[in-house]
Amino acid sequence: MHRIPEPELMLDDEQAHAYAQADFNDPNSLFMQRFASEFPQEQIAGYVLDLGCGAGDISRRFAQHYPQCTIHGVDGSRAMLKYGREMLAQYEALRQRIEFxxxxxxxxxxxxxxxxxxxxxxxxxxxxxxxxxxETIKLRAKPNSLIFIMDFMRPESFRQAEIMVQEYVGSEPSVLRRDFYNSLLAAYRIDEVVEQLKGFNLGYLKVHEVTDHHFVVMGKYLET
Ligand SMILES: C[S@@+](CC[C@H](N)C(=O)[O-])C[C@H]1O[C@@H](n2cnc3c(N)ncnc32)[C@H](O)[C@@H]1O
Structure with missing residues (x-):
């Protein structure tokens, strides 16, 4: 199945609201667990950049789990960041360490x-x-910076994508079910990501499938 791109920025308020309200505990917990298991010996401290942070759930989890970190979450959608800032208002202890x-x-x-x-x-x-x-990673990382990227994998067929929508977001609002479907169709396959990494001299980063629809790219940045 060919990739079908979706709009870059999530600018629509209804879409941002549905996203901010949705229960992403399973994938976002997985993100944190996999990060921790990839870098068990590292002292996780310093400045963290969360690219496309959206409504900030991963930024929040990261700041809570790693108290020696300051998180800068960047996103092009004002609507998403509005929900991130509302979320942050509820976490007084984190406010000094997260900036959207x-x-x-x-x-x-x-x-x-x-x-x-x-x-x-x-x-x-x-x-x-x-x-x-x-390119952003190459610009913003320094030698030994920790890199951890998670994203969807494109399914084999439209039918497979429909089954995943039912299985993973079947009880969510229709705007979210539609977004998830479109995201699956817009996702890259692992072989495509491996080619992208090679093209940017980042081929040493590991790429692992971690669920039936997620992969992670991870490792320490080496200057090449
Ligand atoms: C599916 S959301 C993921 C949000 C968040 N990382 C999470 O896990 O909940 C993708 C986000 O990337 C943002 N985005 C897409 N392209 C972007 C770009 N070129 N620059 C900045 N943000 C971008 C969108 O606005 C959206 O908020």
Whole structure:
């Protein structure tokens, strides 16, 4: 099945609201578990860049789990960031360590030139050019920065995508079911991601399938 792109930015308020309200506990917990198991010996500290942070659930989880980190979440959608900022208002203890920045990648203006950790969940499949993610990593990482990216894998067929919608978001509002379906169709296959990484001299990063519809790209950044 060919990839069918979807709009990059989630600008619509109804869409952003449905996303912010949805229960992403399973994939977002998996994100945190996999990050921890990939870097068990590392002291996770310093500045973290969350690319395409959306309504900020991963930024929040990261800040809670790693108290020595400051998180900069960047997203091009004001609507998504509005829900992120509302969420943050409920977590007084985290407010000093999370900053949400409105910015369109790859040209966003960020507070730091380079980051100790770069994370991203579900951004890659939104990008019109996947190079934006890999170029941003190359620009914003320094040697030994930790890189951890999770995204959807494109299913084999439309039918398979429909089955996954039923299985994973069957009880969510229709706007979210539609978004999930479109996201599955817009996602990359692992072999495509491996080719992208090679093209940016990032072929040393590991790519693992972690569920029937997610992969992760992870490793330490090496200057090449
Ligand atoms: C599916 S959401 C994921 C949000 C969040 N990472 C999460 O896991 O909940 C993808 C986000 O990427 C943002 N996005 C897409 N392309 C972007 C770009 N070029 N620059 C900045 N943000 C972008 C969208 O606005 C959207 O909020």
């Amino acid at each position: 920045i409105e910015g369109y990648l790859p040209n966003a203006t960020l507070p730091m030139a380079q980051y100790d950790v770069i994370i991203s969940n579900s951004l890659l499949h939104h990008l019109a050019q996947p190079s934006v993610l890999w």
